[in-house]
Amino acid sequence: MIVIDYFVAPQSPWTYLGHERIVSLAARHGARLNCKPADFGKIFSVSGGLPLGKRAPQRQAYRLKELARWREATGLPLNIHPKFFPVAGDDAARLIIAARQRHGDAVALTLAGKVLKAVWADELDISDRTQLVQLAKASGAADLQAQDCDQAAAQAEYEANTQSAIDLQAFGAPWYQIGDEGFWGQDRLDFVARKLASLSGQA
Numbered sequence: 001m002i003v004i005d006y007f008v009a010p011q012s013p014w015t016y017l018g019h020e021r022i023v024s025l026a027a028r029h030g031a032r033l034n035c036k037p038a039d040f041g042k043i044f045s046v047s048g049g050l051p052l053g054k055r056a057p058q059r060q061a062y063r064l065k066e067l068a069r070w071r072e073a074t075g076l077p078l079n080i081h082p083k084f085f086p087v088a089g090d091d092a093a094r095l096i097i098a099a100r101q102r103h104g105d106a107v108a109l110t111l112a113g114k115v116l117k118a119v120w121a122d123e124l125d126i127s128d129r130t131q132l133v134q135l136a137k138a139s140g141a142a143d144l145q146a147q148d149c150d151q152a153a154a155q156a157e158y159e160a161n162t163q164s165a166i167d168l169q170a171f172g173a174p175w176y177q178i179g180d181e182g183f184w185g186q187d188r189l190d191f192v193a194r195k196l197a198s199l200s201g202q203a
Contacts, residue, residue, distance in 0.1 A: 001030065001032055002029060002030065002031035002032070002178065002196060002200060003032045003034055004022070004031050004032070004033050004034060004043060004053050004176055004177070004192075004196075005034045005036055005164070005168075005176070005178075006022060006025055006033050006034060006035050006036060006103070006174065006175075006177075007036045007037075007038045007081060007142070007161065007164075007165045007173060007174060007175035007176075007178040008035060008037045008038065008091060008093070008096070008112055008173065008174060009037070009038070009040045009093075009161040009169055009174070009178070010037060010038060010092035010093050010096065010112065010115045010116065010119075010126060011085065011086070011088075011089040011092070011119055011126065012159060012173045012174065013067055013106070013120050014077065014117070014172075014173060014185055014186050014187075015116055015117075015119065015173050015174040015186070016076070016078070016120045017070050017071075017074055017137065017186045018074060018174055018186025018189055019109075019112065019113050019116055019174075020076075020113065021074075021186065021189050022174070022176065022186075022192070023109055023113070023162075025115075025189065025192060025193055025196060026196075027201065028041055028195040028196075029199070029200040030200060031142070031196060031199065032105065032147055032169065033105060033109060034102055034105065035096065035105055035109050035112055035130075036092035036161040036163060036165070037089075037092075037093035037094075037096050037109045037163070038093070038158070038161040038162045038164075038165045038170075038173075039090070039110070039158065039159075039162040040165075040172070040173050042162050042166075043166055043171060043172075044171070045092060046166055047169075047170075047171035048171070049085075049171055049172065052086065053086070053131075053159060054146075056160070064080055064142070066166050067080050068080060070186075070187075076121070077117075077121040078120050078121060078124065079102070079120060079121065081124060081196070082119055082120055083125075084123065084124065084125040084126070084127070085119060087119060087125065087126055087127050088127045089126065089127075090128075090158075091127060091129060091132060092115045092126045092127075092132055093149065093150040093158055094149050094150070094154040094155060094158055095111070095132050095136060095144060095148055095149050095154070096111050096112050096115065097154040097157045097158055097161075098141075098144055098148040098149075098151050098153075098154045099111045099136060099139065099141045099144060101153060101154065101157070102141065102143070103140065103141050107139055107140045107141050110139040110140060110159055111135060111136055111139040111141060112116035114135045114138060114139055115132070115135055118131070118135060129146035129149055130146065130149075132146070132149065133145060150167055155179055158174050166181055168183070169182070169184040170182060171184065172184050172185065174186060174188075176188070176192050178195050178196070178199070180194070181195065183195075189196065
């Protein structure tokens with residue numbers, strides 16, 4: 001089976017813009033989409049990236065233009081200046097991991113999608129654990145509770161995912177890894193589609 005390691009930042013607009021498309025692509029090609037929330041703050045620190053607030057003004061301005069372009073291109077609802085952003089994504093990442101550990105990839109991917117939409121379309125605070133639990137319940141993980149954000153097993157997987165991304169020389173979210181080939185960003189999904197087609201014999 002084709003495996004796509006999908007490195008996710010729960011607060012990333014680019015991950016949000018590509019989420020439903022990578023889920024659809026994986027299903028179309030019979031690939032397993034392995035949801036891997038990772039700490040991109042740590043990844044930035046070893047790969048030369050800068051958090052948004054430390055980027056040059058022209059880069060920040062261009063980012064807003066690109067978000068507007070991709071909102072129009074995808075037709076997805078997206079607030080360019082969401083109410084709760086910047087926002088810490090660690091609790092959300094660990095809860096997505098806990099959902100995967102307890103319920104599998106499909107539920108984790110559903111929760112990831114709802115978390116991303118919460119930030120960029122629904123004006124919700126994903127650093128609020130009560131809100132996260134509600135999103136988990138709506139994703140088929142009604143057993144998850146606020147304390148699951150503190151699970152040692154979830155934290156260990158979060159750290160492992162982060163180190164795996166660093167080892168693969170990933171540097172931004174979303175990152176799609178297929179075998180020894182990595183693809184950065186939802187704007188590379190056409191290349192991901194070509195790769196999947198070649199591997200699945202659908203080229």
